[in-house]
Amino acid sequence: MDYCKFHTNKVAHVRCKTCHIPLCDDCKVVTDLGVFCSEECFNKAKDFQKRAQTQSVPRTKKSNPLMTIIKIVVIIVLIVIIALGLDFLGIVTLPMVDTLKDLIGLG
Numbered sequence: 001m002d003y004c005k006f007h008t009n010k011v012a013h014v015r016c017k018t019c020h021i022p023l024c025d026d027c028k029v030v031t032d033l034g035v036f037c038s039e040e041c042f043n044k045a046k047d048f049q050k051r052a053q054t055q056s057v058p059r060t061k062k063s064n065p066l067m068t069i070i071k072i073v074v075i076i077v078l079i080v081i082i083a084l085g086l087d088f089l090g091i092v093t094l095p096m097v098d099t100l101k102d103l104i105g106l107g
Contacts, residue, residue: 005023
């Protein structure tokens with residue numbers, strides 16, 4: 001159980017929204033933004049809210065379906081090139097590589 005910062009013999013029921021000190025019912029300043037210990041804390045919260053509202057929020061880019069398809073195709077082509085290169089160098093022999101060679105006419 002917390003006691004009021006200003007009235008140490010009274011039980012605190014709330015805390016200041018800005019500085020979080022415990023407050024009794026006599027000390028709390030109730031506003032539309034919340035409960036505060038003073039006008040100073042209320043003004044700090046109000047100023048912060050104004051700054052937060054005026055800052056622009058970056059919008060997420062909408063993905064272009066064509067670009068997504070192009071990226072997937074590029075990744076697949078790179079994987080095929082790497083697989084063929086590893087097979088050519090004799091580092092890896094995969095059954096899939098033989099099938100790829102047959103498909104593209106290298107086999």
